[in-house]
Structures are given as structure tokens and as C-alpha cells.
Amino acid sequence: MGITTTGIGSGLDVEGIITKLVALEKQPLTSLQIKATIIQTKISDYSQVKALMSTLTDTASKLSLDSGWNSLSVASSDSTAVSATVTGIASATSFSVGVQQLAKAQSTVSSAVTAGVSVGSSGTLTLQLGTWTSNAFTAGSAASVPVTVAATDTMAQIANKINDSGAGVIATVLTDASGDRLMLRSSSTGESAGFRIQATDDDGNNTDSSGLSKLAFDLAAPTAYGMGANTYQAGQNAKATINGIAITSTTNKFAGAVAGLTINATEVTTSNVEITATNDKAAITTNIQAFVDAYNAVNKYLADATAYDATTKKSGDLQGDSTAIGMRNMLRSMLGTSVVGGSLTHLSDIGLSIARDGSMTVDATKLSTALDNPANVKTLFAQKNTDASTNGIARKVKAFADGLLAFSGGLNNKADALAAEVKRNSDDQDKVTARAASVEKRLRTTYTALDTKMAGLTALSTYITQQVEAWNSSR
Template sequence: MSGITSTGLISGIDTASLVDQLIAVESKPLTLVQNRVAVLQSQKAAFLEINSKILALQSAATKIGDNQTYKTKAVTSSNESVLTASASNSAAVGSYTFTVDRLVSTHQLISGGFADPDTTPLGAGTLTFESARARLTDDPRLARLNGGEGVQRGTIRITDRSGASSDIDLTRAANLSDVVTAINNTSGINVTASIDGDHLTLTDNTGSTSTNLAVSEVGITNTAADLGILGNSSGTNTLTGAAINYIGEDTALATLNDGNGIRHLDTSASDFSITLNGSSFEVSLQNATSLGDVIDAINNHASNPGVTAAVAADGVSLELTGTGNITVAALNSSKAAADLGIEGSATNTLSGERLIASLGSRLIKNLNGGTGVATPGTIDITNRAGATTTIDLSAATSIDDVINTINDAGAGVTASLNSAGNGLKITDNTGSIASNLIIADNSGTSAADLGIATDPAGVDEKTYTGANLNLRYINETTRLDTLNEGNGVASGKFTITDSAGVSSEVDLSQGDEVTIQDVINEINSRPTSVVATINDTGDGILLTDTAGGSARLTVTESGSTTARDLGLLGEDEDDDGVINGSFEKTIDVEATDTLEDIVEKINDGSVGATASIINDGSGVNAYRLNITSTHSGAAGQFIFDDGGVGIDTTTLVTGSDAVVLYGSSDPTQALLLTSSTNTLSNTISGVTIDLKGASESPVQISITNNNATVTSAAEAFVDAFNTVLDSLDKYDKYDSDTETKGLLLGDSTVATTRSRLFNIVLSKVDGVGGQYKYLTQVGIKIGEDARLEIDTEKFNAALANDPAGVLELFTSTSSTTETDVDLPDGVTIPGTSEKTLVNVGFGKILKQLTENLTNSVDGLLTNKSNSLDTQIELGNDRAEQLNELLGLKRARLEAQFAAMESALATLQTQQSALSSLSSLASTSS
């Protein structure tokens, strides 16, 4: 501490320098204390460095002691241009064979040409986008046919009536359309395959009668038989196959009713009652998943008085038989009996309704959102020549029945599906214009409910396009994970606010929400005046406000996309108390909108598709609208209806799934897999397969234990261990040449740390059951310069010869009770009356040791650091005290010198006075 001083004005003494020198002599104790504090601080920094190195060793020990390190997998592909794969630790070691038949494709439409993209308006109307599940056609999987027993894939031989034969490979066919396409595209024969009702039909087109049209098997498969076409045409040009579209006890309930399934209760409550001659019993289908489960629930019921359930002779419906009057009635609001087609009464035999549509078609009862045709009956069609034909549609159960019945009636018209595939179209074939085309109901409501009834005056057109028939494809049993083209619904919450302002949160994050019914139940359980049901068009949830308030019904998200995924996000736009979560999306086109405007509206409309403009370079009407699904695969197929805008489209690419054969190089024995993306995620547990290209030959994926990961972990442990030793040696050394001591030379904590580390790597690892009990046995030892070394060749050999033994050496655990367990170098596991997991593998013991060294509460290095902190604090306190004493001494010296100068000044004044008196005396004399 210093004050303000100066050279003595009287004495001429440099008092400032003199005081500083005196204080410097007095400061030696302070300097010693400060130097000691600096050393202590350097030592603490050194221990912090050592601590950080040991923490790095702890990380290395954790990895080599972790079972998961030994479970990592290496994956190789025999042809990476076809497929690659990655595997998690849970994947099973082995070889797997795949043949990629085709990659996924994305649905794409292209329009006719337009003169310009941005000038000419197209006209007003409404564009409609909807999932292809709303289409009135179906492409059944082969596995669904023959009552769920499917079709064995193989090769068939077809011989036409000229005697020409061709082999047709159906080993990679997934759907019935694959079969039809393969036959129709086969060269060398002149045969056409088609779907007719519940069977296939082959037609010979050669005009020859040399032999029969015949189909035979190639090899040992039953493909032709399973397709119902094995045999010959018996002298005709047509081979009519046997029925392959029928139900059986193995038929999954979820596949019935066009995939709408059976709406049975998910509780133990009864779904329906069956009464025979006054004796009743109740049936619950809570756990039923197949048609056989339903039949068993009825036939094996303990109270059954004599009713027998079975698949009817037609193969497409159920039948209940008994002696007397049979009545089936719904219970507890269940719709199971209605969906099974058996609700009602009959005597002796109760014949159910059809449960599956004809091949490639849809059931009429699912039209109009599930109301179907209210009163089936007859219709009158007046063609443009003026001739009227009455056609009976009362027996039609599938859309194909309607089309075929009209086309076979000789009415001068052709019935077909419209371009969107969601309604019917009637085309006049007479070539006359004498009359309008008129379609009306004669009896019943078939024409009206099938959307083909014209105005009474008819239409002055050759073709009449019927209304969208709103096929029901969403109901209470629909799984949430099938919505949004298979992307499902986000697990989350949303808030509903009714018109009275009452809000409530709907929680769909609880993990038990599987179906639409679960969503409806959750919404209806909330304390708002809002009721959730299936909408009238059978394509979403309908929210209806019953509060009668003045505000709008609204739905908002609560941190997720759940409401949006359900189509419910937003508010009641029409102020009618309704939010319709229809998955049919519409876009309004104004009369002034150009092609570019329409593209922008589609891309902003969240319709499941994107649009762009293509210039085909033709020069005239070169601009085309290209519409592409946002989702790949068959699930990404969509219906597009231009609503009269004039955008006529054709399918450029049909969205189809990737097809892969798995498990055998023989395609007839392999399992056929499909995927809506070029990634297979669930085929092999823990393995993700990325498809890159198609191949004729199989590709093998090999999954092995990734020993390189283990070796790398061992090398990292050795490096981390040696880094700790380097840090210890850096501070605990003596250089005899320079006689320089390390900062921590002789420190007991350093010595203890080093000793424990060396002891643990040299000690036997007790408690392990394998052959390896020392690190040296797997190639890890103390080598030159007292450093740990790893012989990777020996380590890898140990891994290869006995991987379980290496795993045991590093990761083993056991349990103990009551008594303490002492492990090397102060590692102790206290015993308890309960079983305690004890780390006995080297990696786990080393980790425990490093934790004991670095524990932030009572670790050895922590205690040392705390001790140094205490010493540093004491040193700083002592230095502060010495500084205060030196300050006092400086002040005292400065005061003393100041007093001396003052005294000298007084003496000087007195001397001057005496000198003056002496001068006066001399003058006087």
C-alpha cells in the first residue's frame, strides 16, 4: 500500500523512495503469502485439468462398459444400386434376401393444352380433390381373394384357340390388376382377360377353332387354379373362371363392406340379440376380428336355442338357419348386425346382405355416405331416338351390377363410370337427336339415388354425367393411421369452442385413440354443446353446435396439427353451427382465373396435390396443367373433378406401391411386400431398407455385429487412460538436468490417483463368468513408458473367438444382498436387504472409479480442489491482513518524515532569525 509522498523540501531527503524501500523490506511476508496463493491457484488449475481428463476417461469407460456398444450392427448390401440398409442395435444378425420388383410411383395427371398460361380465363367452377378411396372401383389384393386364402404366385401357360402358347410370370403380381395386365400384355397369344362379377373371364380373339382356349400350371404352383381359370373353354371362345371373390371364416372383418368393416362395440356389452321362436340370446363381438369369430360367437353361445350361422351358398353373405321365426335386433346402439347384413326377421332361414362387392367394384349400400339406394326399383331410360326401356335395378348390389344391367338391357345407351370415377355416366349410342336423353325412376328411387335422374325434359346431349355418389370410405371403425394417405393423425390436443363461448380441450395424446370412434367419443365427452358424428357423405367427422349462441363454432390447435389432420381446424364459415371435416377438398375458380391463377390456388389449397404448368413445345395450345400427388404410392392416388371448368385430365402416372420379394431367391416362395415409399421400415425389426432400383436377381443384406465399434471404444479407452497419465506426469515430475520440480511433485492425491488407475487395469476382474478375466488376455497391457497399449489384432481375435467373453469382461453385472461388495481401488457397493445391481465388468468398475475420483460432492479430486480453495481463501485473507498492516506502517513512516521536515523547517526559521540578530549586532558595533 502506498501514499502520496515527495522529496523533503527542507532536508532534501527522497522520503518517497526511502519509505518504499522500508515497506519493501516489511512486505516480504506478504510476498511469500502471495506467491503461495499463486502456487495453490496453479495447483488447482492443474487438478482441474486432471479432473477433465478423468472425466474424458469416464466417458470412454462408459462406452466400453455399455452393452449397446457391443450390439451395434454393420450392414452390407450385395448390390447397393438396388438397395441399401441401416440397422439399429436391436437388429438380429443374419442374411436376408430381397428382390426389388418395382419402385414406388407417385400419382400424376396431365391436362389438355391451353393457349397461354396467364391471359385467357378458363371459366368459373369448382375443382374437387379427394382420395382415390372415394372411387367406385377397387383393385383387390390377391391375398384377399378366395375367402382370405389368397392366390399362390407362380407362372401359368395360356394356349389360345390357334394353338399358340405363352407362359405368363405372375410371381410378382400383388393385385388382381397385375394379373389382368400381365395376360393382356403377353405377346405370342391373342387372348383378353377381364373381370366379370366374382370371377375372371378369358376371351380368345384369334377367330380360330383349332383347339380349345386353355390355361395350365407351369411348375408346382397352383396359380391358375387359385385364379379360377385352370382348364379349357370347352369348344367356345370364352373361358369363364370359377368364383374367386368370396368370404370365408378367415376373412378379416376390416375388409368387409368396401373396407368399412363391422361397427361392433369395443366393450363387453352385447351387439345384437338373436331370437328363435321367442327364445333369445345376446351376442358380443368385442374381440372379433374375423368372420369366423362372428360365426363362433353365435354358434357356440351357451344360450343358443338352435340357430346356426354360416357363410351362405352365394359365398358373399352370412346366413342364419333354424326351425321357426328368426329375428336379429341391434342392442346398445351397435351397428354390427346391420353391417353384417343380418338385421331383421325371417322364417327358417335369414339370408344376409352381400358383404363384399363384385371384383373391382363397390357396394351400392355404401353410396351417398352409407345410405345407399333408399328404395331399389326400376328406371326408365329414353334414348335420343325416343325409345324408352324399363330396367330393373332392384337386385343390383354393386356398381358393376348397375352398369352391366343397363348395358345388357338393349336400351341404346352405355353406362360407365365418369372420368373422375366417383359417379355414373350414361352415353347414347343411337346417333339420333330426335329426343332428349331422359332418365327417370319408374318405381323406387334408384335413378335419383344413383345420381343419374335427369330433369323430366331430359338433356339435349349425347352423354349425361351423373352426380358424385359420395362413396362412404370413412366410418367409426376407420383407423386414424390410414387417414391422410396413410400418414395418419398427429397425437396431440385441440380446443373446441361452441357458439355460447364454452371451450374445452380434446386430448388425443393419451395413446388409446386408434379409430374415428375414439375421436368421436373423446369430443362428445367434453363439456361443450358440440356433437361429433360421421358426416352425411361418409368422408369425415361432422361437428354440430347445439348451444344456440351468437358466436361461431371454432376449433383451434393446442400445439399440434391434430385438428388439421382430422380436417376440423377452423371455424363455422357458413354460420350454420357446423364444421365439416370432409376429406374432399374443393377450390373455387373464378370466371377471370387463368391457368396460373389455378396453379396458385391448388398449391395454396392443401388439397393433397401440387400443380405446375408444362410447356410441351407444340406451339399451339402448348400449356398443360400438371397435377402431382403430395404422397407416393397407391395411397397417394386421388380423384380430380374439374367441376365444369374445362380442365380435362388424363392419368400420366398411376400411383403404385413399391413391390419387393423377401425371404427366398425363388419368387414363388418369397413373401411379397408392398410399401407406399421406397423405404421398408418394419420388414425386419430394427432394420431400415432403402430401395434404389428394380432388379431381376435377388440382393442379399448381411447384418453382422460391428466389432469395429467395440475396437474403437477400446482404443478410445486406452487413449483416454494415457491422456490422464500424461496429465499426471506433467505435474508430478522432476527434471534433474534443470533441477525443476513439477507443480504437483509428491502430491498424495496424484499418487493415489495414479495408483488406483494402474491397479485397476492390472487387477483381475473378479465375478465375470467368461474366459477373459484380465485386460492382457484381450491385448490391453502396460507397455513402454508406463503407458497402456492395445494390440488390436489380439483384441479383434478375442472378439471373433469369444464375443460373449469380451462382453462379459467389460460389461458384466451381478446382484448382491446384505453384505458390502469391495471392488478394486476403493470401489465399494453397500449391501442391502434388497437385491442390488453390482458392476463387476471392467468398463463399469473403471467408470465407478472415475466417478469416485471426480464426484462433485466427495470425489478425491473434488476434496483436493476444495482443500486448495480453503488454503487459497486463507492465503488471500492473510494477504489482506498484511496489506492493511503495511498500509498502517507506510502511513506512520510518512507521518514521521513529515514531522521531521516540519521540525527542520522550524529550526531553519530559528536559524534565520538568529542570523538576522547577529547581523544587526555586527552593524551596531
């Protein structure tokens, strides 16, 4: 506030009077600001509850779906030769695998040219993927790819052109004492990933080993020439047997032969390798423990937030909040209900007990024993009945939590209600502030007028006094 002269005329402490009167008008702000802090605390609390409830629904989801109960532990009697991984919905099983042949990519190498020197002939190399059967070639579905070669191109430049063409053939240059050689390999393994390279040499000699023709690979030609005349590795499929039944694959992975499992071959075997897939109790136990931990986190947070400590005479942020109390009671009640459809009807049957404070404890020994028959435990958690009230525990908890987390669910509705309270509180504070400003303006106007009037009366009083004194003096 700037310098003011109000009060000089009257001699009153006008600023002090106005300040105190305005402070009285602003008194409601204190309670409104305290209320605003309480509302913001509740918003923070419910944000945390929402996060904890989201974790709970995630853990419940794992126990309500088949995938949460299909955890298998896969063992191999010789993992250096054959192993297996779970890649889908699989069941406990065992079988023997023998590997007769590993998958390979077709590969070949050209004759040498002087290192760093061009091939010396221009033309086109046409690359085609397909399958070689003896000396007959069956083209695959991919179109042939032409690669144009200049007479000045070196082996390295030709290799770059082949790699850039995307023809499915990988080219590299091998340099030895004889010079540069072009090495070619299919980018994929298997018989169907073989390749043929036909040369159209601008010198007209397309089927000899001079010029560009030395880079051709065509076993179907009447006379072997180019790279076809050199030693090469034919593309081949992996071959194996499962319990004596022959299977093949273009790679060293056999997917789909055994439902839900992918078999990985790394060596040819001389004797069968035993693969055993058993239910993974450890993984299922981890999922159940995660569910218990998520529930306990929600229960403790709500318990602390709604509690009243008689010793310290302090209440939790949500003490008396019906929404928070209702959520906690509903979850606790849900975990104590029975499940119809299996030999296990209550969580206590598998070692999960609810304490007086609502927390859940796990009897590891009892749970381990129950998981010797995982199907029964699965029914307890994941059973789906016509009557939803008798569904598996995880299904009921997930449905409840999903409802709370839904766009129009309880937690979002509560958040909207609290946001509306914040808005009303802010509006009320603005009204109090505006009213106080109006009162201050009115008071200043009133006291300014009073001050002016008092100043005038004081001046008149002084004048009269002076006149009386002068009159008395003259007499």
C-alpha cells in the first residue's frame, strides 16, 4: 500500500482500524484454506488408492486366466544338443528327441581375382531364391532380382550391390594369397532358401568361367561353370524325430510339433535327448504371492487412512470416508467367500488366511502341498460360474477392481467429486477476498469523508478560538 494521509485530519489511527476490520472480513479464508488442504490430501490419497488397485487387478488377472496357470518348467537331459522353451499354452509332458541333421544356409565361393582389381566385364547377375533338387531348380515365390555390374566394379563393389539389392543373399569378400573371392550365403537356412545366380555377360560368354560368368551359380547348366564348378554347401532343413516320428524345419527350431513348446536343436545327436515339461510351482507361487502382496498393500493403505489413533488423538486422512471404508470392507468380505465347482472352496484351504486387521498371510507349506494339484487351486481362483457371486476369488476381485477403475467407476467418480469440492472452495475463497476488498474500499471512502469533515471542523474551531482571543485582547 502507498503512503496515505488518512487520519491526519481526525487524529484517528484510521489505517489500524481499517486493517483490523478487513482482517475480520477475511477470517473465513483461514477455514477455507484448511479445508482446501484437506481436500488436496484426499485427492492424493485416492490417487494412491487407484494405483494400488490397478496393481491388484493386474495380479488378479494373471490368476483368472489360463495363461497364469500354464507355467511350465522344461528340462533337457542334454541341453547342449536339444532344449525346449514354452512359447504358448502347453501341458506337462515328456518325450524323446533325436537330431539327425541341422539346418544350413546355401553358401558358395568364387574363384579368385587379383585383390582390388575389377572383374573386368560388365553385365547383369540375376539372383533367384528357390529349392535345388539334385541339379533341378524350383523358383520360390519371390521375384528374381537383377544386379547390374560395371566393368570397373571390384569384388567389394559387387558384394555391396548384392547386399543392397535385398535378394535374400548375403555377400562378403574373402581375401587370401590368391586374391579376392566373392562369398555368397542365403540369408535364411533351409532347402527352400537356396539361390541360383545367372550371368548375362556383355561379352556374350554367359556359360563359361571368364568375365562376369565366373560369378554365376547354376547347377542346372549342362556343364558346370563359375561358382557352380566350385565346392559349395547346399541349403538343408533340420531333421529330427520326436518319439520316433520324423519332423523337419527350415531352421533349427521346431515350433508347433509339440503344442505350446518350441524345440531348439544345436547339435546332431547319437542318442535321444529326453525333454520333460512339468508344472512350474515356483512361478505359480510367485503369482499368488504377488496377488497377496497387492491386496495387503491396498488393505494397509485404506486401514491407515481411515483409522483413528486414540493415543495420539489423530485421525487418518480418510477417517469417516464411506467410500474408502466401503472398499476395504468389500475386498475383505470378497476374499472370505466360498467358490463353487472344485474341491477347494476357501482361500484358507490352500494356506491363505485373513487376520483381524484384514491382512492376508501365506502358509508356504500348505500352499506348496495344494499346488501339487494345480488344477484344484486354479479352480479356486479362476472358476467361472453362471452366478458371478460364486466365481473364483481372482475373478471376483478383478471384476470389483475393474469396476472401481472404470471411466465411470467409483474411484473416478470420487476424484470428480473432490475436484468439484476444490472448485467450490476456490470460488468461496474468491468471494471472501472480493467481499473484503469491497469492505476495505467502503471503509476508506467513509473514513476519508470523516477525516475531511473533521479537518474542516478543526480549522473552524481554531479560527473561532483565535477570534475570541483577539477580541478579549482588544478589550
